[in-house]
Amino acid sequence: MSRAQIAPPAPSGPARSVPPPPSRPLPPPPVVGPSTRLVDLAAPEQPLSPHDPRSVGEYTLTGRLGSGGMGTVYLGHRAGTHGVVAIKVLAPHLLDDVDARTRFLREGQTLQKVTGDYTARVHGVGFDGSMPYIVMERLDGPSLHAFVxxxxxVTDGEMLTRTAIALARALAALHADGITHRDLKPGNVLLTSAGPKVVDFGIARVVGQTHHTPAGNMVGTPGYMAPEQVTGNGALPATDVWAWACCVVFAARGDHLFDGDNILDIARRILDGPGAEAFGAVHRLSPRLVPVLRRATAQDASDRPRDGAALLRLLDRSGATSAVGHAGWDRLVGGGVR
Structure with a gap:
């Protein structure tokens, strides 16, 4: 297992590490209360550091949205336009790393293949000299990890159910486009004003693409890996279904379904399967989700819903879909995060 292929169960997506000290104080985090909106919990824009570029391609950069091991996401705009975009730039120290450049460009190409409304829209992939970058829609709202x-x-059963259904729809769209995410987790699910969006496709697998992951290596985030990832036997759409269940449980419990002191401890718990009380918090909020979660966390991938579409059908048969009313996502966005 190499550190480039596996990461601890921590928030990810656009922001993966602590950025350099800003040149001016950042605003304090919002006080969460009954009038708090999702957009109020989004990561604040950070000022550019002296080492940051001031432009990328045709875009002028105005601030940072986050930074991580693979690169930095900036906020920018193009002359003559009024909208702002998110621009992901490969880290300078990785410019000569062929594998890193390939993975970075593959993420942009993968996102361009997605036709659903559950990811950030990609406006283009380009180069500024030798530096590759991806221009994407800027998404508002926090990650599921940051929200919790x-x-x-989550203490509202309808919100939990709607989040579960929306995330299943996102997987159905991705799988219909031939994409297996392979690293679905709360840090990679953004709760935006338009509903949940799945981000970070750096290790996604696309039908027809050639990947070079050595056999027997784990790829993903330990606490959200399915058994077949833990044993190094690859990933398929049913792998994302397992991770979907882990995300739903995290939302209801506020902690990881599979946790431990180290990677080996987490892997052992995954291979043992969910404990007797694993879905207790979900049962108190939305009991119709529990049978679906049990199927989604079957040890054998062939016993799970085979993809997002099959997961949606199972949610419908369980009655979970009909259990939610008409006041849905917009109620959460409009005010009252609890």
């Missing part, structure tokens, strides 16, 4: 960190576990 700010406001605690």
């Amino acid at each position: 960190a700010a406001s605690g576990a």
